[in-house]
Amino acid sequence: xxxxxxxxxxxxxxxxxxxxxxxxxxxxxxxxxxxxxxxxxxxxxxxxxxxxxxxxxxxxxxxxxxxxxxxxxxxxxxxxxxxxxxxxxxxxxxxxxxxxxxxxxxxxxxxxxxxxxxxxxxxxxxxxxxxxxxxxxxxxxxxxxxxxxxxxxxxxxxxxxxxxxxxxxxxxxxxxxxxxxxxxxxxxxxxxxxxxxxxxxxxxxxxxxxxxxxxxxxxxxxxxxxxxxxxxxxxxxxxxxxxxxxxxxxxxxxxxxxxxxxxxxxxxxxxxxxxxxxxxxxxxxxxxxxxxxxxxxxxxxxxxxxxxxxxxxxxxxxxxxxxxxxxxxxxxxxxxxxxxxxxxxxxxxxxxxxxxxxxxxxxxxxxxxxxxxxxxxxxxxxxxxxxxxxxxxxxxxxxxxxxxxxxxxxxxxxxxxxxxxxxxxxxxxxxxxxxxxxxxxxxxxxxxxxxxxxxxxxxxxxxxxxxxxxxxxxxxxxxxxxxxxxxxxxxxxxxxxxxxxxxxxxxxxxxxxxxxxxxxxxxxxxxxxxxxxxxxxxxxxxxxxxxxxxxxxxxxxxxxx
Amino acid sequence: xxxxxxxxxxxxxxxxxxxxxxxxxxxxxxxxxxxxxxxxxxxxxxxxxxxxxxxxxxxxxxxxxxxxxxxxxxxxxxxxxxxxxxxxxxxxxxxxxxxxxxxxxxxxxxxxxxxxxxxxxxxxxxxxxxxxxxxxxxxxxxxxxxxxxxxxxxxxxxxxxxxxxxxxxxxxxxxxxxxxxxxxxxxxxxxxxxxxxxx
Numbered sequence: 001x002x003x004x005x006x007x008x009x010x011x012x013x014x015x016x017x018x019x020x021x022x023x024x025x026x027x028x029x030x031x032x033x034x035x036x037x038x039x040x041x042x043x044x045x046x047x048x049x050x051x052x053x054x055x056x057x058x059x060x061x062x063x064x065x066x067x068x069x070x071x072x073x074x075x076x077x078x079x080x081x082x083x084x085x086x087x088x089x090x091x092x093x094x095x096x097x098x099x100x101x102x103x104x105x106x107x108x109x110x111x112x113x114x115x116x117x118x119x120x121x122x123x124x125x126x127x128x129x130x131x132x133x134x135x136x137x138x139x140x141x142x143x144x145x146x147x148x149x150x151x152x153x154x155x156x157x158x159x160x161x162x163x164x165x166x167x168x169x170x171x172x173x174x175x176x177x178x179x180x181x182x183x184x185x186x187x188x189x190x191x192x193x194x195x196x197x198x199x200x201x202x203x204x205x206x207x208x209x210x211x212x213x214x215x216x217x218x219x220x221x222x223x224x225x226x227x228x229x230x231x232x233x234x235x236x237x238x239x240x241x242x243x244x245x246x247x248x249x250x251x252x253x254x255x256x257x258x259x260x261x262x263x264x265x266x267x268x269x270x271x272x273x274x275x276x277x278x279x280x281x282x283x284x285x286x287x288x289x290x291x292x293x294x295x296x297x298x299x300x301x302x303x304x305x306x307x308x309x310x311x312x313x314x315x316x317x318x319x320x321x322x323x324x325x326x327x328x329x330x331x332x333x334x335x336x337x338x339x340x341x342x343x344x345x346x347x348x349x350x351x352x353x354x355x356x357x358x359x360x361x362x363x364x365x366x367x368x369x370x371x372x373x374x375x376x377x378x379x380x381x382x383x384x385x386x387x388x389x390x391x392x393x394x395x396x397x398x399x400x401x402x403x404x405x406x407x408x409x410x411x412x413x414x415x416x417x418x419x420x421x422x423x424x425x426x427x428x429x430x431x432x433x434x435x436x437x438x439x440x441x442x443x444x445x446x447x448x449x450x451x452x453x454x455x456x457x458x459x460x461x462x463x464x465x466x467x468x469x470x471x472x473x474x475x476x477x478x479x480x481x482x483x484x485x486x487x488x489x490x491x492x493x494x495x496x497x498x499x500x501x502x503x504x505x506x507x508x509x510x511x512x513x514x515x516x517x518x519x520x521x522x523x524x525x526x527x528x529x530x531x532x533x534x535x536x537x538x539x540x541x542x543x544x545x546x547x548x549x550x551x552x553x554x555x556x557x558x559x560x561x
Numbered sequence: 562x563x564x565x566x567x568x569x570x571x572x573x574x575x576x577x578x579x580x581x582x583x584x585x586x587x588x589x590x591x592x593x594x595x596x597x598x599x600x601x602x603x604x605x606x607x608x609x610x611x612x613x614x615x616x617x618x619x620x621x622x623x624x625x626x627x628x629x630x631x632x633x634x635x636x637x638x639x640x641x642x643x644x645x646x647x648x649x650x651x652x653x654x655x656x657x658x659x660x661x662x663x664x665x666x667x668x669x670x671x672x673x674x675x676x677x678x679x680x681x682x683x684x685x686x687x688x689x690x691x692x693x694x695x696x697x698x699x700x701x702x703x704x705x706x707x708x709x710x711x712x713x714x715x716x717x718x719x720x721x722x723x724x725x726x727x728x729x730x731x732x733x734x735x736x737x738x739x740x741x742x743x744x745x746x747x748x749x750x751x752x753x754x755x756x757x758x759x760x
Contacts, residue, residue: 045588050740052760053727057595059634060727063641085590182747224742226760230589351751354742355760389757390726390736399617399686399718400679404625407722408735410757 006032006255008552009277009292011262011307014111016525016541017298018240018248019154023549024296025253029556032290033248034260036282036299037107040114042241046231048082056081076490078104078115083229086115092440101448102489103302109258110240111300112492115229118208118237118357119382120160121535122151122171126368131531134376137330137425138501140530141511144171150543157247158238158542159214161222161358162206170203170363170380170535177211178204179222179358183350184385184413188474189360195473200365205358205382208238208539217243226355237357259283261441265295265311265320267518273561274311274320274521280441294520294552294561298545301526302431305497306446308508308515308523309433321498321508321515328432330425330499331450332532334491337484338460339381340467341416342476351387351410359384362417362470364534366462375458377424379534381467383417415476419463422534424455425496429488450488460486493537495529513548520561524548600636601648606655607632612671613658614721616678623735626721629728635720646710651720654713658685682714689714732759 007029010020021033039045053059060081062074072090073079079087088105095103106112125144132139148171155174164172181189181204189202209222219235219242228237235242248254259282266275266289276291297304305328309319321327362381367373388411397403434447464481471479501507504516509528515521524545526537533540555561597607614626614635626632639651658681662670666677673681689712696709710716725731732738736759 040588047588047591049589052729052732052738052740054729054732057592058638058642059723061638061642064644065641081592083589084592179745180747185747224745225740348753349751351749351755352745352747352758353749354739354745355758356745356747387757390722399682401619401621404618404621404735407726408623408756409754410751 004288004290005276006030006290006292007556008032008294008296009034009290010296010298011277012036012111012298012300012304012525013109013240013245013256014106014298014300014525015113015116015238015240015538016545017111017296018113018244019542019545020296020298020522020524020549021248021254022244023546024553025248025251027549027553028251028253029553030253031248031255032292033254033256034262034277034279034290035109035111035256035258036261037109037258039109039256039258040231040241042235042246043231043233046233049227049230049233051082051230072102073104075102075487076104083115086229093445094437094439095445096434096437096447098447098449099451100487101450102487103448103494104489104492105300105303109256110245113239114231114241116239116538117492117536118228119361119536120155120158120162120206120208120238120539121361121380122173123147123533123535123540124169124171126169127531127533130377131425136376136531137427138499138503138506138530141500141502141507146511147540147543147547150547151539154539154542154546158208158243158539159210159212159219160206160208160238160539161211163204165201165203167201167363169365169368170361173206175206179207179209179211179356180204181360182352182356182385184344184347184415185360188385188415188471188476191474192362192470196365196470199369199371200362200470202360202362205361207358209357210236217246219243222357224354224356226357228357260288261443262299262307263287263310263443265297265307265518265521266291267312267315267320269312269315272518274518280443282441285441293556295522296545296549296552297521297523297527298525301494301497301529302446304523304525304527305431306433308498310444312517316517320518320521323517324501324504324506324508326427326499326501326506327508328497329427329430330496331429331431331448331488332423332425332493332495332529333450333488334420334493334532334534334536335423335452335456335460335486335488336418336420336491337486338463338482339383339416339418340464340471340479340481341414342471342479344385344413344415345475345477347413350413356384360417366459366466373458373462375455375462377422377455377459377534379419379421379459379463381417381419383415385413385415387411387413415471417467419460419467420491420534420536421456421459421463422532423452423488425499425531426453429496431497448488452486452488493526493532495526495532495537498523498527499530500528501530512551513544520552522548522552595637595641597633597636600640602636602640607636609655609659609671610635612678613655613682613717614725616682617718617721618725624730626725628734629725629730631721631724631728634724634728638720638724647716650710650713651716654717657713658682661685685714686718688712689718726759 162175222236364378366378498508610632
């Protein structure tokens with residue numbers, strides 16, 4: 001290859017990698033973006049985007065063969081015909097479960113930005129202070145005010161729809177019009193407001209599905225097909241492909257290299273700087289080196305940490321950033337799969353039109369505003385109300401024309417919600433390089449040793465009971481709590497393992513996402529999170545990435561990197 | 562790598578400002594549809610499944626199970642998606658319908674009148690209801706994967722409903738389907754008789 005030197009290298013092309021590429025190229029840097037998987041081109045490669053059940057060989061369901069091939073994916077919803085191939089192949093890329101850990105990885109250009117849940121919330125002021133106040137883990141080195149302008153910035157560009165509710169617990173942002181609540185959700189919201197005296201709120205979900213077009217970026221607003229995970233031909237939701245990649249491409253400063261597994265960050269121990277990266281071409285197994293002034297590591301939380309662990313091992317056994325003793329530690333996710341569902345009487349003259357790819361949100365109310373529990377932190381709920389379809393329980397309807405007529409019409413309204421709880425950072429929850437196992441390319445693989453602890457277990461009692469109480473207070477019928485069990489990783493919100501902090505002895509990254517031991521290396525994906533909050537984290541990765549990119553370019557100009 | 566491909570990459574780079582090095586674009590995985598010969602079942606089996614399906618979801622003023630050819634999709638789903646235990650229960654369930662026709666009416670199922678077919682399957686549906694209730698009581702403390710299978714007719718009924726309502730005919734002619742709704746209305750008027758959305 002003629003040119004192996006760039007101003008910046010970005011490792012990974014998902015939500016945060018896409019933002020890094022956009023920001024750095026727009027600021028004039030020549031950027032090489034490395035992606036371990038195949039390319040997926042916007043629109044052209046969304047080959048299932050217009051399909052319905054009848055267009056798939058098994059109507060979209062999983063086969064026994066798929067179950068056999070994907071022993072981890074089979075545990076949950078991601079394994080299905082429409083998104084087959086959008087998740088890492090477990091045989092090529094195994095990992096070790098010291099304790100059960102469900103790891104869903106997107107190894108292709110765009111990463112999990114194509115398949116993400118799109119819910120987009122800001123952390124609040126308290127989220128950035130709670131560790132410090134409560135003496136848990138370490139204090140965030142930054143505060144809400146440091147990130148707030150960057151939330152503004154990324155929300156405007158990504159296109160987030162949502163309501164402005166004036167709640168301290170869930171700060172408002174730069175939103176397009178919200179996706180509305182339906183008639184049942186609106187009434188439930190009003191009844192909860194009244195029953196809990198304004199202490200609990202049910203609001204429209206804030207989502208990266210657009211309600212207003214962005215013609216300058218060639219993006220149409222959401223068409224309410226609810227097929228986001230197949231790639232949107234309208235660019236209706238935020239993904240690398242729909243949003244950040246075209247912006248980076250437009251600058252003429254971007255080179256993308258798919259099939260490039262970054263194996264090591266090259267490190268100059270005298271200058272204490274990274275000089276570039278080594279890669280294996282995933283198809284040819286050939287190795288290459290690329291050099292750059294700065295490096296953005298956005299390989300997804302665990303893979304970013306994996307890369308640090310495999311770098312500068314001649315200086316630190318545990319790899320770059322391990323001098324803190326915290327690299328690989330403090331794994332977090334959001335614990336969930338618990339809540340309640342209920343039936344709704346009435347509204348028989350009402351239905352819904354269109355398939356809304358979002359629902360309602362109940363912001364955290366526990367340990368907030370004077371409330372005090374036997375655990376710290378809190379949880380929020382995501383849910384929706386809808387009328388039942390043909391799949392409802394048909395035991396009593398017999399067979400024949402009566403059955404057919406009955407299930408051809410919508411059933412009763414129902415409502416459900418699931419709690420997403422904050423998981424505390426704990427040093428004993430960790431990932432590490434397994435000493436024995438290797439992947440298809442002969443590279444070491446990660447082992448996971450993560451579990452929820454007492455604080456999460458106590459919180460889960462409220463996560464179910466509060467949902468029951470709210471539905472009962474709102475007059476719902478046949479209210480049933482559920483706990484479908486949670487195993488770490490299922491939230492697909494892996495966080496921590498290279499946390500930000502104020503002290504190189506207890507953190508891997510400083511307040512600008514720089515690795516303390518290599519200031520020209522920035523880690524701005526979920527690995528950097530010092531605590532988890534209870535809100536969906538991706539919007540925060542976007543904001544932190546844009547902020548760090550701005551800082552990095554300023555530092556380059558000053559000659560500090 | 563051929564010269565042509567290299568030239569193509571250069572062109573792409575010039576046109577878009579991006580160089581996709583080693584670009585071997587691959588889309589979302591698309592899987593081919595399955596044919597009868599790829600299943601464990603025969604043409605006669607599929608015809609029989611269609612007849613059974615038609616009793617469960619008959620043609621009325623709208624198309625029924627046979628119009629949607631649920632039999633073929635049942636054969637595909639049972640072959641590829643069912644566990645061995647489910648496959649066995651389904652196959653035995655279908656065989657028992659044939660046997661029951663013989664023992665009750667002394668005729669092949671296919672030679673029964675519409676009323677006879679309906680009465681026969683209605684009695685199986687009742688039997689399944691009683692059986693499942695007992696099973697549910699017995700298995701309420703078991704994990705999902707350890708739970709016993711429901712009555713074989715329940716499998717048949719569920720698969721008929723699934724293959725029918727996920728078919729193009731079922732979704733478009735019996736339910737309502739809109740490919741691109743374009744908007745969301747959560748306060749949409751409904752009157753009795755209006756069909757449910759297919760998706």
